[in-house]
Structure formats: C-alpha cells, structure tokens
Amino acid sequence: MEQVAVVSTSDEGIIRQFRESDAWGLATAVDLKKCNPEIIRDAEKIRDFVAQLCELIDMKPFGETQVVHFGPNERVAGYSMTQLIETSLISGHFANDTNAAYLDIFSCKEYPPEIMGEFCKDFFEAESCGIQVLFRN
Numbered sequence: 001m002e003q004v005a006v007v008s009t010s011d012e013g014i015i016r017q018f019r020e021s022d023a024w025g026l027a028t029a030v031d032l033k034k035c036n037p038e039i040i041r042d043a044e045k046i047r048d049f050v051a052q053l054c055e056l057i058d059m060k061p062f063g064e065t066q067v068v069h070f071g072p073n074e075r076v077a078g079y080s081m082t083q084l085i086e087t088s089l090i091s092g093h094f095a096n097d098t099n100a101a102y103l104d105i106f107s108c109k110e111y112p113p114e115i116m117g118e119f120c121k122d123f124f125e126a127e128s129c130g131i132q133v134l135f136r137n
Contacts, residue, residue: 006133011112014133018110023135025088025106028113030120032101034127040094040101043067043079049123050083050090056119057111059085071096101126106136 008014018026039045050065062084071077078094085107092103101124105116113133121129 006135009114011114014113015110018135021135023137025108025136026110026113027104027106027134027136028116029132030101030103030105030117031130032103032121032124032126032128033098033130035094035099035101036125037096037099039124040078040099041096043069046079046081046092046094049120050081052123053090053105053116053119054083054085057105057107057116059087059090059107059109059111062086 006014006017008017014026046067047065050061053059054061065081065083067079067081069077069079075097076093076095078096080094081090081092083090087107087109090103090105092101094101101120103120105111105113113131117129117131120126
C-alpha cells in the first residue's frame with residue numbers, strides 16, 4: 001500500500017507537496033471545540049458558512065447544501081451537513097452536547113488548509129481548532 005505523508009505545515013508547502021506528489025485528492029479534517037452554540041444550532045448559518053467557505057477556497061458548489069438535524073441520543077444529536085462540490089465534497093457534524101464541530105473537506109483541487117481552518121474557527125467562534133491533512137491516492 002502506497003502512502004504519501006504530508007510533511008509541511010504551511011499552506012504553501014502543503015500545496016507544493018500535493019502537486020509534486022501527484023496525489024489524487026487533498027483531505028482536511030477540522031475539529032472545532034467550544035463553538036458558539038447559537039451558530040451550530042442554526043441551519044441557515046451553517047448554509048451561509050458553506051457558501052462562504054466555497055468562495056474562500058475557490059470551490060464550486062454542486063446542488064444545494066443539505067443540513068439535517070438528527071441523532072439517536074443527546075451525545076451525538078445535532079445538525080449534519082453535506083455539500084457536493086465539483087471537485088468532491090464538504091461535510092460536517094455539529095454536536096449539541098459538546099458544542100463541537102467536525103468538518104471534512106475533500107477535493108482533487110488544492111486549497112489552503114490553514115487558511116480554511118482559521119476561517120472555520122472564526123465563523124463558528126470556536127475556542128480551539130485542530131486540523132489533520134492527508135493526501136489521497
């Protein structure tokens with residue numbers, strides 16, 4: 001099994017390595033903790049987030065943003081979101097119990113993960129933001 005490890009931590013370095021590795025896709029997981037509860041519980045604000053994110057990372061939405069509230073118990077209840085983009089998918093889950101957000105951005109077109117992560121943190125007014133970047137082959 002062939003793996004490509006992401007070694008850079010800067011947006012420029014990640015994008016350069018992505019291009020040089022000939023990876024098929026760039027995936028970023030964004031974990032936001034202690035978000036503003038009013039924002040993560042508002043479907044329209046989540047849709048607005050997706051529109052702004054697509055503009056920021058230069059991705060073209062395909063169809064409407066789906067935002068659905070569900071969860072079999074309080075620990076996992078909250079909104080889940082999906083947005084097809086012409087180069088793949090943006091998805092996320094917003095956990096009411098912990099005011100956390102878990103976002104995934106996957107695209108065969110490169111984008112700046114650090115700038116994108118900071119935007120997510122600022123939009124949801126999160127206290128902390130962790131990101132993990134992988135190249136998909």
